[in-house]
Amino acid sequence: MSETRDAALSSKAWPFEEARRVLKRYAKKPPEKGYVLFETGYGPSGLPHIGTFGEVLRTTMIKRAFEEISDIPTKLVCFSDDLDGMRKVPGNVPQQDMLKEHMHKPLTVVPDPFGTHESFGHHNNAMLRRFLDTFGFEYEFYSAREFYRSGQFDEVLLRACEKYDEIMAVMLKSLREERRQTYSIFLPIHPETGRVLYVPMKEVNAKDGTITFDDEDGTEMTLPVTGGNVKLQWKPDFGARWAALDVDFEMYGKEHATNTAIYDRICEILGG
Incomplete structure (x- = not known):
């Protein structure tokens, strides 16, 4: 040495x-x-x-x-x-x-x-x-x-569909009651307006890899979670990214400190 x-x-x-x-x-x-x-x-x-x-x-x-x-x-x-x-x-x-x-x-x-x-x-x-x-x-x-x-995130997104309830259970514990009513780990990107939507899910179909929701005007839509049609909320996105890339070290500020256990658990659920 x-x-x-x-x-x-x-x-x-x-x-x-x-x-x-x-x-x-x-x-x-x-x-x-x-x-x-x-x-x-x-x-x-x-x-x-x-x-x-x-x-x-x-x-x-x-x-x-x-x-x-x-x-x-x-x-x-x-x-x-x-x-x-x-x-x-x-x-x-x-x-x-x-x-x-x-x-x-x-x-x-x-x-x-x-x-x-x-x-x-x-x-x-x-x-x-x-x-x-x-x-x-x-x-x-x-x-x-x-x-x-x-498609580099497709595998982890499809796994998030399969583990949706488990990830939601982790997230809901960290949210206030009013937010729990409308929260979803998935944020669909509207195919017509292009807006990132913060809407609750009506169905998450793990077999087909799709989500169903009502858009801001109340129109029901179904989108695949792959192909850039959907992104993850920021906390699940942290964990998903760690899992997808097999991240060994990421530094973050104190505002993230209380969420570290959430990121770690979601990463673990998604196979990281």
Whole structure:
């Protein structure tokens, strides 16, 4: 063992302490996927800021610390939640009135108010990547829109259909009574209006992989959960993403601390 590795294994600096926690899981054998996956999340509902930079920086510090104490390959993924509906218009962008006309549509459908990219989501994703590239971060960029539409999440979405009641039971415990009445882990994307709908499910058909619901006008609709027709609510999405990608480490703020058990349990239910 080199002196550098020996020092890293005994270092009390927090990146090394976190790295050792990750390594401890693979004391007997490396992960089946062949590498340890570090992930950061980005919500492109607004422009990237110093907090976004800080999350990627701190995760990179832990990833680098891990590389000092282990020979297991690593990967850093920056995952953009760009299929989220736009629920608020940021105050620091132009064309406010235009953006208000596209409320609740996925960020990668909302027109770019700067006029430089395919959508507002694409614009903000590009800003983040330019931001990270400028500082030489080594990462892979993943888009929720691409993952949902391309079928890379299909397996976990179909499993969510099969385990719908079990996941709902986990979620309902964390919600207020009034929210429980209308909550569903699935958010259908209306095929005509393009809006992300927050509506209760009338039926979840695990055999066919479909959901049935009434849209905002009361029209009954049935959609497949695959193919980008549906996205998951943010808490189930966290757990589903961990399961689908086999994430080993993700840093998050204290606002997520109370939800960690929920993410872990949903990940476990979905086979993670």
